[in-house]
Amino acid sequence: MNSSFDSFIETEVPQNELIISRTNLEGIITHANETFADISGYSVDELVGQPHNIVRHPDMPASIFRELWQTLRSGQSWQGYVKNLRADGGYYWVHAIVSGVYKDGELVEYKSLRAPVDNETKIRMQREYDARREAEEDRTRVVLYLSRDEIEKVENLLNKGTI
Numbered sequence: 001m002n003s004s005f006d007s008f009i010e011t012e013v014p015q016n017e018l019i020i021s022r023t024n025l026e027g028i029i030t031h032a033n034e035t036f037a038d039i040s041g042y043s044v045d046e047l048v049g050q051p052h053n054i055v056r057h058p059d060m061p062a063s064i065f066r067e068l069w070q071t072l073r074s075g076q077s078w079q080g081y082v083k084n085l086r087a088d089g090g091y092y093w094v095h096a097i098v099s100g101v102y103k104d105g106e107l108v109e110y111k112s113l114r115a116p117v118d119n120e121t122k123i124r125m126q127r128e129y130d131a132r133r134e135a136e137e138d139r140t141r142v143v144l145y146l147s148r149d150e151i152e153k154v155e156n157l158l159n160k161g162t163i
């Protein structure tokens with residue numbers, strides 16, 4: 001059996017414990033609880049000081065996180081389903097609620113609380129994210145596969161104002 005099989009191993013999020021983390025305004029982890037460390041396969045010390053994308057799973061569409069940051073920057077809280085990557089290449093699903101932490105009325109940090117996700121929702125979200133990723137990545141791929149000639153043609157059309 002080859003080692004890529006490991007990446008399909010799912011870790012179940014416990015029902016009765018909260019996975020908690022906080023970040024600074026740039027998304028660097030400032031606090032992680034033991035449950036977050038356990039579930040992600042890192043120690044608390046390894047997590048604190050790292051960007052929160054340390055647990056970003058490649059199955060997550062980039063647009064989800066763009067929406068998350070836009071929502072936070074507009075002063076609102078964001079919630080949604082997130083598939084996260086464990087240190088050992090496995091994964092776990094959470095429903096996350098991310099919001100601002102205020103001190104004397106001033107935004108100082110962000111915090112995230114997570115709850116477990118039922119199996120039906122995991123399957124539905126995996127399909128939704130697969131489709132969304134494919135749609136987002138296709139747009140990039142077209143550009144990547146253009147030959148030099150084709151790029152020139154497109155540039156000519158752009159210069160002429162045809163497209």
Ligand SMILES: Cc1cc2nc3c(=O)[nH]c(=O)nc-3n(C[C@H](O)[C@H](O)[C@H](O)COP(=O)(O)O)c2cc1C
Pocket residue numbers: 021022023027051052053054055056057060062065068082084098099110111112
């Ligand atoms: C409080 C907080 C918690 C976050 N939790 C996660 C998380 O569990 N998993 C994740 O992939 N991104 C999380 N993010 C978003 C990451 O900061 C990052 O935007 C995302 O992983 C995508 O990486 P990128 O921005 O480098 O593309 C969180 C952000 C904040 C502010």
